[in-house]
Amino acid sequence: MKIQLILPLLFISLLACQSESQSESETTESETISLFNGEDLTGWHVDIPAMDENPDTSTAFIVRDGMLVSLGDPRGHLITDEEYSDYRLEVEYRFPGEPGNCGVLVHASTPRALYEMFPQSIEVQMMHENAGDFWVIVEDITVPDMVERRGPEEEWGIREGENRRILNLTDGSENPLGEWNQMTIETLGDSLKVWVNGDMVNFGYNSTAESGQIALQAEGAEVEFRKVELTPITALSE
Template sequence: MKNTYFTLVVLLISTACFGQKQVSLFNGKDFTGWHIDVPAMDNKPDAKSPFIIREGKIVSLASPQGHIITDAAYENYELDVTYRFSAKPGNCGVLVHCSTPRVLYKMFPKSIECQMMHENAGDFWCIGEDIVTPNMEERRGPKADWGVTEGKERRVKNLTDNSEKPLGQWNTMKVECQGNKITVWLNGDLVNEGIATASKGQIALQAEGSEVEFKEVLLTKIKQ
């Protein structure tokens, strides 16, 4: 009995010290905790939303373009997003450190995008915020062209090829936001990392280019 009690105490202490609680940002039933920002719906409140729930998953229908954004802001966390292009390959992304709405092309919130576009997953895109990465000029182009607004070179190419699963299979993107550092893995491969100009904000998923299913959106706080 004493040994059992001692083991239980050790387990509880270990969990308190090292365990991190992973929570789902999506309840599988409705969009509680999220709001939808789609410019094309501003004057058409009855317009069909590009975000629906289907078989317990968030589905981005791609059009009209916009974002589904968490109501809450987050900092120091790991985000695990399981997704797939269910119909045809295309474009989508998860945005972190979101703040001011519609700062780019009157649609994109100020943020750093972690690209999910087929064959380009893991790229960073700067949207009002900036990020510094290793091999910056090699992966972003001439420094004179860099910027975070329309017409500037906002893309920082990812570090790997062939990290995506074949079309139709599920991919898992892990985004670690710790202070100003953002690190991205795709299916276990390190695909990008850098130091951003923001350290906290909301999280968003895109409707942009092709139908995408999101099976899981899981967040784990990182203790400081």
Template sequence: MKCFFSIILIYFIGLQCKAQTIHLYNGKDLSNWYSDVPAVDKDPNIRKSFIIRDGKLVSMGTPEGHLLTKDSYENYRLEVEYRFAGKPGNCGVLVHASTPRALYAMFPKSIEVQMMHENAGDFWCIVEDIKVDNMETRRGPKENWGITEGKERRIKNLTDNSEKPLGEWNRMVVECKGDRIKVWVNGDLVNDGYGATAQKGQIALQAEGAEVEFRKVDLTPLK
């Protein structure tokens, strides 16, 4: 009997120690988020850039802006399932976001993981920086590198053809641990960066011209 209770105790301790996944999108509303859309400053009644439709979180694409988590995070694995609802276009997940409107009076200081059709997994440096292997091949001439307006901020991903055909759901996983960021698209490792100049911050979804549906945005803390 004593052995039985010991096993039960170990089981419950294990449950408490296991990292709990946080459903950033809870399937119902945007209670974990707030939006920053510059056009709202001039017209508070302009249409919403982010809505809930048929149980999905939808970035309408315009007016352009960002949906940001209310909380900041570090050392986590982020899983996002998304698809372009109509025409292919641009969107992104921003990690380690902080200062709002730090670039082009629009983008928060962050590192973007690109979701643009046929470019999913690119890094874009937004007043933060990150390194990868073969930097000049993937970012261009070193003298053009930078993290502000007019600089070479894009770091190309490692693969082609990792995305599903238009209309199908893609699964993107972003692992942020210390100063390293790894990205998988549909199971393929598409980027692996290190030396990130930020290691924690908010998470943001973009409205950047194209309508995109999200059915999962889950975060699991890492030890």
């Protein structure tokens, strides 16, 4: 009789321990936030150095046909007013004309920290045929196979003239020029993961920043964005 009672109790105890262990490692997603409302640039501000000397300089960021458009010039950044951490960011973008350069900057903080232009951050590259590269901007991150993907260690750095580029894991994940691409960026603690059109193209850890603003670039090429959505991620713990 005692054995019959003890066995069910042990089974219940094991289930409770397993559930507790799972809870400590699980994450949940909160309600998705659209960072672009399709009508104007509410929630964002521009930082375009050329406007310092000439306030009448045209902005590089507009809303056109329900899309957020980076015109490419004058060069600068469109930056969220709010700071974020632990999230999944979904961006749908395309180069409607000539291929060129652009990027999504995460964990952005001090403005114009590099070349008197780029905010301190980690850039997820969107340059045509290079989508998913990391460029470190007065921040840093570690990836597997660092030497293979970043070059000789003595050349690494986070400032002007140093090797700040970390190659992505795969080329060929982008759709043909003019078609829409989906980029997913996931930040959780000091880790950073990137997917392009469903392919995981980069993964880093030991990031020197874990929170900050999000920025879009104007870097010489016109880019259209039809979706910029953020879903907060919360780690479950005791």
